[in-house]
Each structure stands twice: as structure tokens, then as C-alpha cells.
Amino acid sequence: MNKAKDRKNALDTLFSGGGMAGMVADATAPRPRLSSGAIGAAEINLIKDERDRLREELKTLNTQMASSVNVVELDPEQVQPSFVADRMEVAFDPAFEALKESIAETGQQVPILVRPAPGESGVYQIAYGHRRWKACRALGKPVRGVIKELSDEELLVAQGQENHERKDLSFIETCLFVYRLAQDYPQTLIVKAIGKDKSLVSKLRKLAATMPEEFLRVIGPAPKIGRPRWEEMASFFEDGRLASNHEKAVTSLFALDSFTELHSDERFSEVLQLLQETPAETEASSAQTAGEIPVAAHTRKANSSEWLGNKHVLVKHTGKATVFSVDSKTQSDFSAFLLKELPGLIAKYEETKGEDA
Template sequence: MNKATDRSKKMRAMFGGVDPAELAKSPNPAPSMTATTKQRVSSGAIKSMRNTFSDVEKENEKLRQMIEDGSVAHELSTDDLDPSFVADRMVVANDEDFEKLKASISASGQQVPILVRPHPETPDRYQIAFGHRRWRACKDLGIPVRGIIKELSDEALLIAQGQENHERKNLSFIETALFASRLAKTFPQTVISKAIGKDATTVSKLLKLMNALPEEFVREIGPAPKIGRPRWEELAGHFNNGMLPDPFKARVDAVMISADFELSASDERFSAILSACKSAETNAATTGSIATAAKSWIGNKQILMKDGPNALSFQVDAKRQPELAAFLKRRLPDLMDEFELEILKEDA
């Protein structure tokens, strides 16, 4: 049995109800390719095919394990399902990827079941752990959704929900940060780390970012799939205690109420808002109207921290605290090395 046929049969056994015993039967051998034909096959196409099979096999393995645990896929009315109690994805208008998913399900059926649990508060209803887009697509198409029903605690549901999105790598950076922020309202950092597949240091950075940015403001921009952590942090640097200073807010508000903003994709919305902030910053620097930084002390009034909309600075009185000043000078290179390592780890 060749590998491609073997994988195909496994998929049919998983999703089409084929008796797994049929997998042991050998198919008729496929006609062999001539040497000339083999040479025409591009290495890129072969690599793409291998990657596709690898992704499918990972998903099949997860579902196969569920079936071994006694779970089977059921046809469920989309009206009997409710989303997870913690949203992880932003729903946006004119979502091309979602329209492609709907077209695929309409043409070929729902290939991968969703995961649900009996609703913890409402009898005869279910709550989705993962597969929200498949549920919405089936709902729009007016067809039942295939789902595996499994008893899950709140924590187990959130971990399954987060890990499925992490493995598929289809949540944007800011959607992951927003998901972590919502989880932090109820769950400890250990659960957040498991749910989003990030270590404690990364989780802390995500939460710090979301503490600086109002959630409603982020939602107005949208998922911005092409915008990564550095640019979001750059935008957050213009906020002071969760708010934009007046000169910045005036320009950003003007952008957000424009017709172009409403019709733009979320990446374009982000870029327009960041440009407005930079423009306000340049104007403030020219007129000398940059907002005053918030000041606070670290230690027993040993280090003065100034946290402004555009800069963060630390000040030590080297005459009164020579040993502390020398210590900080000595430690700064090591801290920079540690920072660079963390950045490389996150990017990987």
C-alpha cells in the first residue's frame, strides 16, 4: 500500500464511517510513473503535498484519540450550540478566509468535526470548545454541524480551545493577546500558558500590552493578521494609563470616524492609526506640547522612573547612590542579552 493511499483510507475511516478493517486490504497497484513523468513533478509541489498530509495527519491523530476515548462525531443543529464563554477570535466583516471555508464546506462537506461539551447551565444545549468558524459556516449554509461531544471542565475547554488555535497558527498576535487578557480575569497564569502555548514571560508581556490598550480600541482595529508584537507595542507606547493624550486622541478619532476606516481591512486600520499617532508626536515635539511623563519611585526612592507616552526612562543620583549606579551600568549589557534571547524565542 503506498503512503498516499494509506493516508486517504485513514481519512475515510475517520470521517466517512469506513470499517477500519478495510484499511488492511491492499488496493490495486497504481500505474507506475515513467522516469520522464517523474522529472516533471516539481519539488515545490511535493513539499506542499507532504506539508498538507502532515497537517491532516496531526488533526486526524487528535480526533482518532478522541474516538478511542469513546467519542464519536454527531450531527448537531447549529441552533443548539453556543460559543465558548471566552471569545478568542474577532469576527470581522468581509472575511475572505471565512468565505472560502464556507465555499469548501458547501462543495465538499465538513471534513473536520468541531469539539463541544454539554452546556454547563442550559439543558439540551452544547458549548463549543473549538471549531467556531466551522459552526458559523454551517449555520450560514443552513446545514447541521458535525461535532464530537465530550465532558470538559472550564479549564479543559479553554486549553483545548487555545491549543487548537495555536496548532493551526491562525490567530493573529493581537487576538492571542486579547484571549490571554480575557483569561487573566478568571484563570491563573499557568492555565493561560497552556491555553496559548506560551511561556510565563511571554504571557506577562501580552498582559502588559493589553493593560496599556483598551479592549474596545483593539476591537475597533480588528485582528490585523500582518501586524506583529513590535508594532503593537509601538502603538501602545503612545498611551498613558490606558488613554491617549489629547493631541493624539484628536487625530486618532478623526481617522476612526472616517468612511475610509470603516471600509478598510484591519491591517490598514492599524497602519492609519499608527500614522496618526506618529503625526501627532511630530507635531507635539515641534510645538513643545508633549504630554508630561508619569513619575514613580523604585526601591526606597533610589530609582526614579518616568513613564511617558513615547519614552520610558530611569534616573539614579550617581553622587548619592554610586554603588547602585555602578551596579546598573554593569548589569545593563546582560539584561540586553537576555532581552534579545527572549525576542528570538518569541519569533521562533
């Protein structure tokens, strides 16, 4: 019961000290040995209770931070990211562009949380708020933040809880975050950081370990791709490697400009379909002896993608269709404009057809 009370104020005591240290100590302390069934049920119920409390506490956390007298303006160049990365870098992130636009128009509403960087005077390290920091740096604006003395473990728990309660990370980003933490920290701390039970934490770590990180970075965060499809992708790997045929086919696909121009979710789908369509080595035809790989018409050389305007419309050409995509979140006004103008464009096209006839 005392442990539950200690956990209750974990987040709202970030500004007064004490609570976070207690939570981390509890996370790393050995637990009594009980039957495996009792441990599983107890931990699942505890995590559910904590998740419900954290959701409510996080609603007030932003208000607390925004009104805190400890909020200061920091030079973005004197701020560095967490020592454990939790996001994949992508060439174009619509959500980040929307955040940057919002900060440019209305300012940074929610401060970031930082600690003094160990061994570096005047430099700060982020616990959370990486995208806000990057947006402010790109805009040449100071970043508003709360400075808090945090141990490595406290920083990681704060980083993980904030990201995962806000559902900011994709499934594969969560897997990689868990995998990186597992290199140096106990499973009990990871459970605290991401709010998942030990069994799921173990599965996330193993999935990330199945595929090379460089392979995952080429595909990107794939925010719409969940666990079942990533598990299917992982099934093509053995000891961290693809079969020879699959590896050659994927390498060829990765080299195509049209592939790199796709959204991350589309890149995942392209790679998975390629693996499904490329014969395994045991099914290889005699053509392979000449160095050829029978990669179904999936090499996609006939496919291409291009952006129109300032990332307003993504045009994807395939063998069967031309698809125009507009991000309804970041380009909602333009989307509405297109819908309004399309009938006129279609009528104009029909008139042109009539004239040509």
C-alpha cells in the same frame, strides 16, 4: 518524568477521558520553588518538547475525530460559543468566506468539539471549531461535532491549544485571549493553553491591558502585524489612554467611511502613521487653541476604497496611486484570470489612446 508521561496523551485522550483532567490539575498545581534561572530553562525546554509532541498529535486528531463513532449532527442554533472569546469579529473575512465555500461544496470535513452547556438542557458550548460552526449556521446546515464532558478549565486548555497549534489567531487576538483568561485563571493554566512560557504570557497580557479593547476591535485582528509594531502602537498609550491630541485625531479617523472599508492590516497602519505624524500635546501649535488639530495630511479624506464584484477586487485610491488588490488565497482563479487578460486590456487601452490622438 511522570508529569511528562501524563502530558503526552493530553489530546488523544479527549475521547476516553482522564488525560485532560490530569493536565489541567497539573497546570494549576503549585510548583516547587527553585532558582529563577532553573525554572525558566526547565519550562522553556518542557514547552518546546510539548509543542513538538502536540504538533504530531494534532495531525492525527482530525482523523480520530472524523472517524469517531461519537460524531453527531447538531442544530447550529442549539450551539453557543465558548465563554471566553478568542477571535475578533470582522465585517469581511476572506479566510472565513473560503471555509464557508469549502463546506458548501464538499461538506464539513472536521467536526467541532463541544460540551453540554452548563445549566441548559439540549444546548452545547464550543471548545473549538467556532468558524466551522458559524459557516454551517450561515449555510443552514447541521454542524458535525464531538460531545465531551469538560470542566471550564479543560475547555479553555482545549480551545487554546487547538487554536494556537493551528496558528489560527493573530498576535493581538492572542494577547486579548491571554488577557481575558488572566481575569479568572492562573498563569500556569494560560501557559498550558497557548503553549508559551510564563514570561511571554505576562508580556502578552500587559500589552493587551495597555490599549482599550474597543480601540483594538475597531482596528481588528490585523493578521500580518506582529509584536514589534503592536508594541510601538502601545507606546502612545498611558494608563490606557491616548494623549488628547492623539485621541481626537484617532476619533476623526475612525469616523471616516474610507477607513472602515480598509482591511484590518491597513487600518492598523493608518492609525499608527496617524499617531506618528500627529504632534504630541507639548509640540502643539497655537492653532490648537482654536480647537484645530494639526493632523498631517493624514486625515485621508482624499483617500477612498471600494470593492468591485462580489468582493473580487479591492480598489484603493490614494493621493499618489490607485491600487487594485486581489486575495490570492480566496480568489486564486480570478487572480489567474486577470493576469491572463491584462495584456489584452492594456493593448485595448493603447488602441483607444491612439484613436483619441
